[in-house]
Amino acid sequence: MSGMKDEVVYPEGADPQLINDDIAPLKEQKWGAYNIFAFWMSDVHSVGGYTTAGALFAMGLTSWQVLLALLVGIFIVYFACNLVSLPSQRSGTPFAVVCRAAFGIQGAKIPALIRGCIAVAWYGIQTYLASHALVILMVKLQPDWAEWADKDLHGFLGLSVLGYIAFAILWVVQALVFWRGMESIRKFIDFCGPAVYIVMAVLAIYLISEAGWDNVNLNLSDHRLTGFAVFSTFCAAVATTVSYFSGPMLNFGDISRYGKSQ
Template sequence: MVTSVETATGTEPATGSRLYNEDLAPAKERKWKVYDIFALWMSDVHNLGNYTFAAGLFVLGLSAWQVFTALLFGFVIIYLGMNLMGRVGQKTGAPFPVVARISFGTAGANLPALIRAVIAIFWYGIQTYLASVAITVLVLAIDPGFKSWTEHGFLGLNALGWLCFVALWAIQALILTRGMESVRKFQDWCGPAIWLVMIALAIWILAAGHWSISFTESPKALSTGEQFRQWFGAAGLILATYGTLMLNFCDFSRFTPDQKTVRRGNFWGLPINSTAFALLSVIVTAGSMQVFGEAITDPAELLSKVHSTPILIIGALMFAVATMGVNIVANFVSPAYDLANIWPKRINFRTGGLISAVFALCVLPWKLYSSPAVVNYFLGGLGAFLGPLFGIMIVDYYLVKRGKVDIAGLFDPEPGSPYHYRRGVNPRAIGVFVPTAALTAVIALVPFFEPAAPYSWFIGTAVSAAAYFAVGKRQHA
């Protein structure tokens, strides 16, 4: 898709510009290798939410084999999308909000950046809360004496819940505020660590089930038509789930030395590792049905049935590590850069990370998660905006501007900048984004369109890409 005219000029942005700081500037050190990208995906995938998602597909009636093929199909598409955005980040060396200036303008880039930041901050809090619940369950299993800590609460959360939540919250904030190099080192080992626990859990449940787990049987009889609907729905939902990180993958690829590193790391981390983890989640869930007579989709609940204190302690630590991994990768790095983009001279990566962490605590995520209206309508509605943003940015870079980027211009707020457009905002990008975002939000949220809801990300991406290509070509004619 990228033509030979792809070029980057003006690679030395003006350091005195109000749009510049060292964290937003093109990356000078490119230390991320294939394993670092691979480990990034292990950190992002190996978490309670993805385990429960894959296990839930099995409970709904798909066999282990059908879940495997559906998610493999979805992850192959995600792999291709990550490579597209990864190439932009690797070439420019810039994080997502700066890359967004190419298509939305030096001021207009704050719109996609803030949408991505708000989604990330809310999900950071919710993910931390869900992990703290799992840790609470395991703490009580290890020492029932802590039950008295659950009898009194504050702002809707009991004392033990607060202890577990704040501990996870603080550790994550500490890692992030030490910079992206600390993020790289942390995720290099946290992803593989949870693999060890999951493999051990699978061996335990398979042994308890006498090694007779079926890959073709499902717990619920479905018609052929319903199986097809569930299969394509699963692939669509996994696309929507990873649409968040697909949008800002340049936050990580900017630190890689070449395109081959990005492609190889993505290959091993997405279609290979991610699908394998999903399949392992389904196998463990199928085994729980055979051993306990019910499908247990929460790995923490399943682990609590292991009557061994050392194993419970290790499991609790690993679930904490897994959540920190996905939160830092998917929900923490992005808002740190996004908030820095609002006021580069006052907010750097570390300050943006601290602001994100404080907001994530202040929104009381346990209350948000207990409200279906908030999760489905507010976060679901914002999530539906990500497809149109991705479609506009990719088409603008590859097909409209044909890979030509003026790096210095990305940090130039003056009218002469190629990305100044109209008062810093590209009206064509906004003109395409608003109606397509409204369309995808309606598809995602209105009950009448429920059959199409799993495909809202794909629909938004396709419609916005086509519309922006039409108006963008006229702009450069």
């Protein structure tokens, strides 16, 4: 990332084959509690997160059961993230370096590469889901573009022409933020984390005012579970919540390395 050279320390005698600007220990850890909080706010509120939460209702759970499953799953993630964060926060190094303690210098390349492949796929999935929202907005503003959003009329490999355009736009916008370095990302999420909640609250108030309280139903499933099926489905919902956060949970050291304190 740009600007990293002035932010890291190269230990004396370090092998140049085993260190670079992205994984060297940080000179100064600047992130505080609000920065970490804003990171999670931004991470949770994504199209993938909404889809996952919606799937819990589709399992047949009631609203309070979904809420309880989310809370249990999130506390498991919270506990695991605090354990994962320790070595990176204390050393100022990312996941790929911390792995060397368990896997060895060469062996650590394996989990680092696996993590990289998962990150590429997840980045693509999130960008793909977000691009659908952008396509809807485009068609809403320009109804004449509707036919270009139809993959059957103008599309290939399962995506419409407008879908490819929206995907490319979001890909470039995200890349521009990433290429400017972690300080740019920190400022971005510090603003976007709370902003997403504000927009969500405004939209919720607007939708309820338009629909009316009588038309608000918190039980979204078309079937109701009873007996042991409730417990087994609840456990599956908790597992789904934990698995959704498994990516940032595993790699949380990449964020916690910037933290001022544990």
